[in-house]
Structures are given as C-alpha cells and as structure tokens.
Amino acid sequence: MSRWIWIFKRFTGKLWLRASLYCLVAILTALASAYAKRFFPEDFSQKIGADAVDSILNIIASSMLAVTTFSLSVMVSAYSAATSNVTPRATKLLLEDETSHRALSTFIGSFIFSLVGIISLKIGLYGASGRVLLFVVTIVVVCLIVITLLRWIEYLSRLGRVGETIDMVERASARTLSTYARMPYLGARPITDNTPPMPAQAIGLFCERQVGYVEYIDVSELKSLSVRHRLTIHIHALPGKFYDGRQPLGLVHPVPDDAVMKDLIKCFVISGSRSFEQDPRFGFMVLSEIASRALSPAVNDPGTAIDVLGTQVRLLKNWSNVLESRAETAEAEGYVYMPSIDTGDIFHDAFSPIAVYGAGAFEVDMRLLKSLAALSYCSDAFRAAARNQARRALILARESLALEEDYRILAAFAEQEWPGITADSTVD
Secondary structure, eight states, X not given: OOHHHHHHHHHHTOHHHHHHHHHHHHHHHHHHGGGGGGTSOTTHHHHHTGGGHHHHHHHHHHHHHHHHHHHHHHHHHHHHHHHHHTOGGGHHHHHTOHHHHHHHHHHHHHHHHHHHHHHHHHTTOOOHHHHHXXXXXXXHHHHHHHHHHHHHHHHHTTTTOHHHHHHXXXXXXXXXXXXXXXXXXXXXXXXXXXXXXXXXXOEEEOOTTOOEEEEEEOHHHHHHHHHHXXXXXXXXXXXXXXXXXXXXXXXXXXXXXHHHHHHHHHTXXXXXXXXXXXXXXXXXXXXXXXXXXXXXXXXXXXXXXXXXXXXXXXXXXXXXXXXXXXXXXXXXXXXXEEOOOOHHHHHHHHHHHHHHHTTTOXXXXXXXXXXXHHHHTTOHHHHHHXXXXXXXXXXXXXXXXXXXXXXXXXXXXXXXXXXXXXXXXXXX
C-alpha cells in the first residue's frame, strides 16, 4: 500500500468527513429542487403530504442532537472503562471503530441535514415540487436513522467490555497478519544469509529531529526509487521499532543526491505511538497487556488471561501460515531488502508478561504450557520459541506457586512435550 493510499484511508476514516456528506446531500437537494418541476406536478405535493416535511425536519433536528449527546457520553464512559479495565493501548481501536463512526456521523449528519433543510424552507428555496424532492430525501434519511439506531443500541451494550475489546484487538491483528500473508516483507526482498552485505560506503537513512516509533514504511515507493536510481536499500527499522536517531532506519548504496535522499526518508513515518496496521507484534503486546492487567491483584481475573491465551494461539497459527506463504512467494521486484520478524520476539511479546504475572496461578500456568505445546507443532522455529517460553514459565512458576505438587504437575507436562526441559535449564 502506497503512502498516499495510507493517508487517504486515514482521511476518509475521520468522523467529520462522513457528517459533512449529509450536509452536502442537503445542499444538493436544495439545488436540485429548481429542476423538480420536470418530474413532479404542482399538485403532487398535496397528494403525498409533502407539506409535513417541516414537522419531520424539526423532529429530526431536536431528537438527533439529544441522541448524539447521549451517544458521546456513553462512548466516553466506554473509553474510560477500557483504559482502566483493559489497557490504554486498546482505546486506539475504540477511537477508530467503524461502527461508532458510522453511528455518530449518521446522527450528526442528519442533524445538519435537518438544519439546512429548515433554513432552505424558511428562505423559500423550495416550491411545491421542491418540497416533494425534499420529502423523499428526508424519508430516506429517516430510514437510515432508524436502521442505525437499532444497530447502535445493540452495539452500545458491548462497547468497552473486556471481551469485546479482546475481539477488536484480535481482528486488528488478524488483518495485519493477512497483509503479511499477501505481501511478505511488505513487498520487499528478504534479508537472508545469501543476501550480499552492504559495502562500507553505504550511507544511513536518518530522520532528523524525529524520535518515536516507526509507524509506516512505504515499501512500494522505496522500490520505485531503487529501480529509477539503481539503488540498493536495506531496511533495518521494522514497523514498531523505537527510533531515537542513533541507529539508521536503513542503509542505501550508492550514495544518492540530496533530493533522492529526502524522498527516501519520506517513505518512513515516525509517530509517537505504535499502530496495528504494519506492526504484527503490537497486537500480541496489547493482548498480553490485557491478560497482565487481569492477573493483577486488584482485578484477579485469571479467566480473562486464559481467554487471551486462546486468542494468542489462534493468531499465531495464522502467523505460521504467513511463514509458509513466504517460502512459496516469488522474489519481489526492486532492490529493497527487509529482515524478517523474529519468531522468538513474537512469542516473547505474546507470552512473557503472562508468565510473569500469572506465575502464581496454577490454572494460568497450565493453560500457558498447553498453548505453547499446541504451537510447537507448527514449525521448527515455533517449537524452539515455545520451548524457550516454557522454560521461563517453569522458572517463574517454581518461585511463585504455593504448592510443590502443582509445580511437579507442570514440570511433568513440560517434560512430556519438550523432553529434557527443566526449570534449571538455561533460557536462550
């Protein structure tokens, strides 16, 4: 996905843009009323009761303002609940939720539509035929309001709940993994042992006066620049990496001129926070944070942590499919190279916090080991990462479990799945 498409998607997701479309519809309806005489006879307005459009617009204007205010108060409460009960990182998804945006834009937009319609009627823009057109468009808007209200009432009952938030994080993470399945290495070539190393004359890519997380990389533009200017580019900072200016975002050779250098740097977007779009690890990190908070003494909800583990297993099974698709993908065009996301890092983000905060809960320890055992059969890389996390879990459980018998049960299960593993083993 190019940088402009990425910016366009963010722009079209703004709440004000959708609400403005209703205002545009109202203005176009007023302008089109001048041509309504061609389609509607003068007496047709009285036959269908189009004169009632004044009252309908007044009802919409008064009711939609109240509904919008109520909806905003409920959403603010849901965001606060998600921040305190789930994790602040998950509120980003709530703020970008399509269902909430559609509902609020419909309510605000219909309010604006009614205001424009009332003003147009008062100043005499609509004749008898124009009222018919306004009446028809108003009925369509009322139908949209009714459908949105019915869906919105059902959705509000789940908004901000822990289970619903976990599902939202899972869907966002699954979309990112699906993107990696379609475009391994985001469309770049993989950096492997057979990849020629960059020469010493290669120059680093630095974003001056910017500190933050790499949120987005426009690989398609990097490939285009590499072909046009015959450049070889190695990306070092993957999406989600914290950039502080000490290490380069990547290396390029031969050294391009200043204009091309600026174009290369523009392909990297540095932000103050991580996002789900190109960063698979962020989704696993958010899920593990949800489980960690559920395991805190103040909450003491191991059931939520167990649910998160099930979600992690589903996502990592998909991640295994991504790794398989990479092996079958034809070599990408251009001369842009990117390292793969380390499987051990993914497992660390997903399971290490749960192992730390759930070490004293036998049911969480057992579910964690069973989850790791299920993933061990996906690939050799998964088995090595799962074994490493299982050893860490055993070490933490031995120090935290109240009963020695519980630890022996865990150790026996781990020995069955990973022969030779003990809490005294060295963690890789």
